[in-house]
Amino acid sequence: MIIIVILFILIFNIFPIFYGIFSSIYINNSFSFSALFQTLGAKYFYISLLITILYALFSAFISTYVSLYISKLIKFNKLAFIFLVIGWAIPPYIGVPVWRTFFEKYTDIYINPITSFISATLISSWFLIPFTSFFLYTFSETQNKKYLESFLLESNKTDIYYKKIVVPNIKGAIYSAFILNFLKAFKDFQVPWLLAEGGAPLSFGITDKGIIGATTNLEVLIYKLFNFESDISQVSSISLLTILIITSVYFLSRKLNSKIKMNISYFSKTLSYIWIFSIIYFFYILLTLAFSNSQSIYLNGNFTLKNFKYILDDGIVKSFSNTLLISIITSILSIILSMYFAYFLLNIKNGENILNFFNFLKIFSGLHIIIFIFYIYSKLRLLNTFTSVILMLVAKNLPFLSLLSYHYFKNFPEDLFLLAKLDNIPKNTFFFKILLPNSFPLVSSLFLLSTLNSFNAFLPPLVFLFDESKYTLSIKLYSYVGAASTHYPQWNLFGAASFATFLILLILTFLLLKISKISYIKYL
Numbered sequence: 001m002i003i004i005v006i007l008f009i010l011i012f013n014i015f016p017i018f019y020g021i022f023s024s025i026y027i028n029n030s031f032s033f034s035a036l037f038q039t040l041g042a043k044y045f046y047i048s049l050l051i052t053i054l055y056a057l058f059s060a061f062i063s064t065y066v067s068l069y070i071s072k073l074i075k076f077n078k079l080a081f082i083f084l085v086i087g088w089a090i091p092p093y094i095g096v097p098v099w100r101t102f103f104e105k106y107t108d109i110y111i112n113p114i115t116s117f118i119s120a121t122l123i124s125s126w127f128l129i130p131f132t133s134f135f136l137y138t139f140s141e142t143q144n145k146k147y148l149e150s151f152l153l154e155s156n157k158t159d160i161y162y163k164k165i166v167v168p169n170i171k172g173a174i175y176s177a178f179i180l181n182f183l184k185a186f187k188d189f190q191v192p193w194l195l196a197e198g199g200a201p202l203s204f205g206i207t208d209k210g211i212i213g214a215t216t217n218l219e220v221l222i223y224k225l226f227n228f229e230s231d232i233s234q235v236s237s238i239s240l241l242t243i244l245i246i247t248s249v250y251f252l253s254r255k256l257n258s259k260i261k262m263n264i265s266y267f268s269k270t271l272s273y274i275w276i277f278s279i280i281y282f283f284y285i286l287l288t289l290a291f292s293n294s295q296s297i298y299l300n301g302n303f304t305l306k307n308f309k310y311i312l313d314d315g316i317v318k319s320f321s322n323t324l325l326i327s328i329i330t331s332i333l334s335i336i337l338s339m340y341f342a343y344f345l346l347n348i349k350n351g352e353n354i355l356n357f358f359n360f361l362k363i364f365s366g367l368h369i370i371i372f373i374f375y376i377y378s379k380l381r382l383l384n385t386f387t388s389v390i391l392m393l394v395a396k397n398l399p400f401l402s403l404l405s406y407h408y409f410k411n412f413p414e415d416l417f418l419l420a421k422l423d424n425i426p427k428n429t430f431f432f433k434i435l436l437p438n439s440f441p442l443v444s445s446l447f448l449l450s451t452l453n454s455f456n457a458f459l460p461p462l463v464f465l466f467d468e469s470k471y472t473l474s475i476k477l478y479s480y481v482g483a484a485s486t487h488y489p490q491w492n493l494f495g496a497a498s499f500a501t502f503l504i505l506l507i508l509t510f511l512l513l514k515i516s517k518i519s520y521i522k523y524l
Contacts (some may be wrong), residue, residue: 005341005398012395013361016372017243023236035233039241044207044221049245051117052186052217058121059185062176062271063128064511069272070129071136072162083276088130089509090282091456093474094498096194097481098285099123101297101491109196113214116199120215124191128181129275135180139173140166163264174262179253186246187366189219190458194478199225218242219367226371239368250363265518286502289495297491307496316497318469319476320504322386326472327454330390334397334450335443341398342405343431346417356407359399370463377464387462389472393457397450408442409435448509455505473501 039045045257061382074081103109103119110116140162167174181458192198198213198220206213209225216224220236225235262268290308294301345351374383412435420430436443461472471479477497481489 002330002341002344004191005337008337008391008398009358009361011376012392013343013364013369016376017240017364019376020236020240020243020368023232023372024120024234027233028385030347033235035231036240037235039234042207042209044205044209044212045241047202047205047207047212048216048218048221049423051212051215052219053119055121055124055192055215055217056185057183059124059188060178061129062121062125063132063181064174065262065268066125066271066275066378067132067177068262069128069135069268070133070275071140072158072264073480074133074137075140080326081278082434084130085280085509086367086506087126087279088134089128089452089505090157090502091458091505092127092190092194093456093477094286094460094502095282096123096191097477097494097500098282099126100195100481101289102285103195104299109200113202114202115137116196116214120192120195120199124188125183127191127280128184132177135177136170139170142170152361159255167263170393178262181382182253182364183246183249183489186217187218187219187368189223189367191215193223194222196277198521215509218245222315222368222371226374229300230295232375233259235371239371242366242368243287243364243488244364246363250360252428254327266325288497288498294493295488295490303494307492308500311421311497311500312494314493315468315471316473316476316500319471319473322470323455323472323474325388325428326386326457329450330393330397330454331447331450333390333394334401335414337394338398338401338446339405339439339442340431341435342402342409343435344425345402345406346409347427351489352406355403359403362399367395367459368465370459374463383464384466385464386469389457392464394462397453400498401450403410404446405442407440412438422452428515452505455508473497477501 023034025031027035070080070084074084083375093215099119100109103115107115107119109119129467192215196213196215199215201211201213202412214223222235222242225238248377289297291303291305292301293304295305315331326412342355347356348354370392377383377388382391405495416434425434455473458474458478461475465471465475477494480494481491481498
């Protein structure tokens, strides 16, 4: 089983990088750096890089700034916690098109580059806030509760307590959250693409590779070239440079001290309540789309339930069964492999260092890696199969789930492991008969995370699946509205399918949170 995990690491994290290096320098049966030099001298690359950096910076700052207050709010307000869980459960393939209807109707998002960029940045921040809030909340909970009790005896102003005591003591966590959000936004494809297919055209964005839009970041640029460029070396060069930039940012951020000064203020408080209100408004838009007989967002339709009947006849059940099958298989494989790998690492000297390296490889994940895996799959004849998606998703889940499992097992009583050694219980027997049955909180939490990740997967099915009969829910919903310029969108059908999908996701999330009793989720 350990060999299987190592193969996952090699095939999906390390080998694609070497494949990309080879593809970018081996051209026409000979080695050449012409593609790399051409990319480094290309105008479109630097425009896209600048957009990527600005997009990541603004998204990271806004999301971290707002999350700082929300992390305080959920401690004293159960309703805020519920809204945060709801926000966490909304996948981008539903959320971005819903917000697209709002910005398309009330702004000039497809014409004005500034509006296009600001809209994408706000939506990107909107999706980053839930996890960031939970992340900061976890660190705020590590503070000595006696400080809070003493403070509340003198004053009821918890904002001052967080500003004067909590925030100064979690500066490292705030900086880490900012860097994590920066890297996530740097690699973001879904928001820029689903919102406006790369954004409104820039006046200085006319290049030999087409017109660069206001949100044509490196990931969108790679996808466009991947679809329309026959030269694999050109796509590989941009992907390889993206990996090098991400790696440089990661190591640079580790060496720099935190220079970011964020604090709870009236403005962060206001933005936090605006974010909570936006969840309500999001559902208003979604319900309006789902129960309207008008396909257009510009025409007011009448109330109808026929949209739900139509999507049932249009293959939504098949897409749901495909998604469920992929999610269940992925979750089972992810849980067993990650827990066994974590158990194996407990028994070796440098286990934690190996695990840290395993998680470090996650910074390379993104469309720029999936493109290389696509070419590898094409040679292995795995494209357009559920296996291609499942393998990719398991590889994506393994690092983080292994990390959680490792720390969970470290908290097990040492006597339990010693007794197993004294009784000469085989390691596999100990794992499956003792450790696994006594890890229910961990298993339920891992199942929640892996199932949601698999259920919400968009990029692997988009790149690897071609036949409509194999579409997952994310791709089926995408087919109703597509990208901004593909075809006339069917917003009412998208709304009905999205509403049904999100209800399933919400029930699943709260059910699994109930099972795990929130106890282990707080560790996240």
